[in-house]
Amino acid sequence: MPGVTHDDAPLLADLMPWSVAPLRLGRGWPTAPDPATLKSRWDALVKAEGPGREALFKPTRARTVHSAVAQLPGQPSGTEPLAEAAGPCPAPVRVLAAPFDEQWLIPDHRLIDAARPELWRVADEHQVFAVESAEGLPLLATSLLPTLRAGRIRPLYRRPGGEEPNLVPGLLDHLADRLGRGVTPPDVLAWILVAIRPDRTVPLTGDTELWAQGVELGHRALWLLRRDGDRPKLPGGRRPYVRAPLPARPLTILYDREEETLHLDEGRVSPVPPEAWDFRTGEVRVLEAWFAARTAETAEPGTLAAITPPAWSRSWTSELLELITVLALLADVRSRQAGLEIKAQIATTELRAANVLPPPETSRKPASVLKHTEEGPAGQLTLL
Numbered sequence: 001m002p003g004v005t006h007d008d009a010p011l012l013a014d015l016m017p018w019s020v021a022p023l024r025l026g027r028g029w030p031t032a033p034d035p036a037t038l039k040s041r042w043d044a045l046v047k048a049e050g051p052g053r054e055a056l057f058k059p060t061r062a063r064t065v066h067s068a069v070a071q072l073p074g075q076p077s078g079t080e081p082l083a084e085a086a087g088p089c090p091a092p093v094r095v096l097a098a099p100f101d102e103q104w105l106i107p108d109h110r111l112i113d114a115a116r117p118e119l120w121r122v123a124d125e126h127q128v129f130a131v132e133s134a135e136g137l138p139l140l141a142t143s144l145l146p147t148l149r150a151g152r153i154r155p156l157y158r159r160p161g162g163e164e165p166n167l168v169p170g171l172l173d174h175l176a177d178r179l180g181r182g183v184t185p186p187d188v189l190a191w192i193l194v195a196i197r198p199d200r201t202v203p204l205t206g207d208t209e210l211w212a213q214g215v216e217l218g219h220r221a222l223w224l225l226r227r228d229g230d231r232p233k234l235p236g237g238r239r240p241y242v243r244a245p246l247p248a249r250p251l252t253i254l255y256d257r258e259e260e261t262l263h264l265d266e267g268r269v270s271p272v273p274p275e276a277w278d279f280r281t282g283e284v285r286v287l288e289a290w291f292a293a294r295t296a297e298t299a300e301p302g303t304l305a306a307i308t309p310p311a312w313s314r315s316w317t318s319e320l321l322e323l324i325t326v327l328a329l330l331a332d333v334r335s336r337q338a339g340l341e342i343k344a345q346i347a348t349t350e351l352r353a354a355n356v357l358p359p360p361e362t363s364r365k366p367a368s369v370l371k372h373t374e375e376g377p378a379g380q381l382t383l384l
Contacts, residue, residue, distance in 0.1 A: 009201040009344035010351060012139070012154070012192065016130065017359040018166045018366060019152035023145075026113030027058045029304035030106040031147065033294045034313060035092040038106050041304040042089035053083065056304050062113035069109045073120040077108040085110075096142045099133060099281040100323060101290050102227075105147060118366045119145060122155050126162030128189060128226065130154040137281050138196045141189065143226040156189055158367045168363060170356040178206040178346060190218025195342050203344035214340055221333050224326050232325050234273075240324045244268040248311040253291045262324070264291070269320065275331035276324045286327060290320070 013019065025031065032038050048056050054065050063069075065083040077090040090108050097103035109115050119129070123145050131140040132151030140146070146153055158164040165172070165185035175183045194214045196202050205211050224232055233239060246267030254263045255277045261270040262277070279286050294316060299305035351357040 007203065007344040008347035008349055009197070009203040010348045010357065012132075012196060012200045012202050013152075014348075014357055014359055015168055015171065015188070015192065015202055016154040016156075016166050017168055017363040018158055019154045019364075020116050020119050020366075021114070022131075022150050022153060023112065023116050023119075023147045024062075024114035025111075025147060026060045026063055027111070029058070029307075030108070030111045031095070031097055031103055032092075032308075033103050033316065034309050035104045037307060037309050038092045038104055039089040041307045042106060044304060044307060046085055046087075057082065057111075058303075060113055063110065067110060070117070072107050072109045072112075072115055073117055074123070075107040075109075075120070077110070082110045094144050096131075096140075096144045096146045096148055098148050098289060098293065099137065099140060100286050100326070101148075101293055102144060102319070103293070105145075116153075119153060119155065121366075122157060122160055124160045125228075126157060126160070128156040128186070128222070130156065130189060130192070132200065133281065138198055138200060139193060141193060141222055141225045143228055156185055164367060166363075168351075168356055168359045170354065171351075174351065174354050174356050175204070175346070179208050179211055181208065186219070186222070187215050190215045190222055192218070193221050194218040194337050194340065201344075203342050204346035205342060206345045210340065210342070214342065217333055217337055217340070221330065224330050224333070227322070227326065231322065232329055234325050234328060238271060238273065238328075240269050240272055240321050242267070242317060242321075243270050246312055246317060250291075250295060250312060253288060262287070269324070272324050273328040273331075276327040279327040279331055287323070290323060 029041055030038065032041070045053060045056050057065050059065065066081050068081060069079070071077055071079055075090060075093075078085055078087060090106055092104040093107045094102055095105045125143070127143065129142050129146050131142065131146045131148070131153050132138070133140045140150070155166050158166050167185060167188055171188065172183050172185070175188070191204075191211065191214050192202050194217050195204075205214070223229065243261070244267055247265045250264040250267060252263075252265055255261070255272065256263065257274055257277075259270065260272050260274065261268050262272045277285070277287060294312070297308070299308070348357060
């Protein structure tokens, strides 16, 4: 990871000007590692009446069962007050709940204190969300809506369909002129992932060869972080497999470094490269945090959060094997990234002289014209 220097490198906040504050859920129960659990929690909520429903919901200053709010963009949930809700659970959607931890969320605005509708409006298969992480990584990238506790969220595109990149106007053309080659929005994000420093400055280079190396590494990191398209695989003989069946409800996770084996109680997965086990975000080991999110029983009895999956699921085993693979491959990207000597050759002063910086104020705001309508409280249409 590049260190902090004083070479007039531009700020991420100026290169990707539009950002949104992180979501604030307000309650944990609308998120779970599997959708069936969320449907069970919803059923328990709507079966309760009066004060019982209010208590299960866990009201806050921002949301009670009587709050009147609009639908989340693109999500067909109800808009009557939650105290009157009686229908089925809105179809859960996949979200990034923690670094490298994909879970599920009930996409109902009535359940979320601060849902950031502007992010939902631009979330589609083309979008990439760059997340300023508070977990020891300067930046994460995900195709999923991020709900983790982190810093600002910067979508790569300001509109659905991969339209209007969230890059300071003029940056793509300036980089293309300096490098003598075409530069795309994903290329810039790939470079940012590789070059960003802990102080969130991003050194830009005019060295064509260095740019190509960094962008290639960044695209590989993007592919691994987004986990879309072809599934990542380790070389033959290094792919992790289940060597002994995992129990119905494993309670412990241990690693045997000598045998490169992950033990989930009496279940065994191997080979697990040490790089995957040692992969951390801040002080947190990723595999341990992922396992705890599916097995820890910390919820108060009688609450919706106490409704949990009855057993370890087959899909979790598949997710675990893929996560091990992703972490091992990302560790390789990290080591190769550390070998890049990146210095700011395109400094802030140059971008100012070229009228690329500072970003216009309009670029720091969301796009104002969208092509769909949204339902407000009690079924009324929302004006955008």
